[in-house]
Amino acid sequence: MSVYTQLTDDQFAAFCQRFGVSFARAIPITQGIKNSNWFIQTTDDVDGAHSYVFTLFEERPPEDIEKMAVILNQLDGKLPVAAPLALLDLGADSAEKGYVIRYDNKAITLVPCLAGAHPQQTTQAMCYEIGAALAMLHETLQALQPAEEYGVPLYPWAEVRDREMQFMPGDEAKLMSDIWRAYSDLPLATLPRGLCHLDMFADNTLWDLSLSNSQKGAARLTGLLDFTEVSVEHYVMDIAITINDFCTTWGDAEQGETVNFDRSKMAAFLQGYESKRQLGEDEKRALPVMLAKAAVIFWLLRLNVIHYNRTEGRTGDNIMVKNPDLMKRLAAYHWSHVEKEQNTVFVLEHARCKDDDKNNDVEDFKLIGVFATEQQAQAAINQLKSQPGFKEYPNGFHIDAYPLNQINWSSGFDFY
Template sequence: MAVFTPVSLDDVGQWITQFPLGQATALKGIASGIENSNFFLSTEAGEYVLTIFENLSFEQLPFYLQLMRHLAQHGVLVPAPVANEQGELCVALHGKPASIVSKLEGSSQMAPQPVHCAAVGAMLAKMHLAGRDFPLRQPNLRGLSWWRETAPQLLPVISAAEASLLHDEMQFQEAFAAGATYARLQAGPVHADLFRNNVMFDGERLTGFFDFYFAGCDTWLFDVAVTVNDWCIDLDSGVLDAARVRAMLDAYHAVRPFTTDEQAAWQPMLRAAALRFWLSRLYDLHKPREAEILTPHDPTHFERILRERIATPAPQLY
């Protein structure tokens, strides 16, 4: 993630004594993403990731960290949060919430093949099922309510073509979300940001999902749509690759079968997933925050995906 809060090894040295990890031996900022300050942390006990949360509060964080712990306990491959001697998963560092989680093996697969998409689909379905009895509830904080708040801030500063697309798609999504089919969709905790860079592989073996800090409760189908819109496309055009789509959806369906309502909602949900990230990237572009390390994302990428989803029907769920 982008580093907004500078932290030195000396800063971590005293702070980490409350965790059962021994001394900190190395610390390196991670320069990708734009939401939190992340660091690779080496300790006498092993390799970890330290996160300082720039936007989430102490009150919000139990949902994310306890969800990760719950999923790990149910066999889902995710980083395990480390508790301090008081059993706390989140502790202040430089006055901000901070946590330590285990570091996953492997690396991100940025040129996925159908075999990788199938592994992601199966694990995503397993994650959804594992979350059914998770007791905490929090809405998707980048869902429809956030779109309603954000779109009016962007309309005055984007181009006429962008404004026309945004206005029309918001109307479409408002009508879709108010319909009976949407109301019947199965829901629960979702990752909501399962891009290629948030999954680790060792060869063809999936080693874990990470970065759950956009997670919330939403429809499972939205989570699938977000994932397909990143893993199963040609990055230059946004066009879906049928083989990768089929591999991901079939693997998911084998673990958690899709419903007839989900089949009916599939095309609108792919558009909703594209809209969500187009909006957030427009927002980050036009209303940026200062950061020591910043990797901005191009909003036109998801504008292309949204226009493509409107123009071209996607492969069916099953």
């Protein structure tokens, strides 16, 4: 959230009146990068409190914002969201509620403030909770059909990629191209899709952090914000976008600090997500590449903001630009894991020990097979656990990862 369009107090008062709100003061919000936002204090607020958030959408057409209002109403009561206030001056003949003021071909909404604060850092417990919330969002919005009528069009990131890659160093352009190609090779046509948030960063969430000092990890989710990007997309892409922010500690790019991704937080997130919606095996296999592609998208988004700020002369203290280099580093991190997996095989074995042997001497050993991914090996375990010869010893399975260059295929199957 930033401030690009300037409004007077008289304009604020007139707009707020249309929502039935008595305006007292507007306070600019500088976090974020796309729209103009203010906290609104009313004549009833005291001690510096503010009751509403006033947003002027700089790029999205008003029709898209009306769709967002319907989406928020669908989620209201199931998740902590702030549904836009309805306009009071539509007239008795209006069959539907309206939520958007049109000003200078831009949309304006007023939503109630939600309690809580943006987290400065996340915990595994918070990652679990946001994972469960995202799954609930995916499940709940399936009621809005056809989904394409409610989601806004996806941004043409390929066009931004083609423009920006012309000016990138060769290694950066190759990284972006490799990730894009790997994404294109995924079974995109069969991966589950639906309405997705696509911007669920920690600064788009609110939490009750009051218990954190006395009870570690007890923060409670109190708000989900910024539904302007809701589109029809693969659920696993929405998962990847959220994981990338909630599970990453961001360093200062100017100081040369690295991006620290916490895989234990990712595991907690996925556990929370699957408590509400089970992931398919194809989604699990696609996730590593989706994590890299999601980082590329936000790398491009930040480059795009810099491009438009420059071409449109946007300057001033109220304009905040997030450094794209951090997302580039996260993309490189995820891609290194994809490349490592591409050069690794996973060997599944099963060992059965003698029942009366306290030394765990192996009575029977089976090499089950060699798999391209750990997820495939795990799927094999799930199938074999119920089969004769294995179901009596369900804990005897073991998966080992080996680099391809450590396997001597010429000897049948052996390791260097």
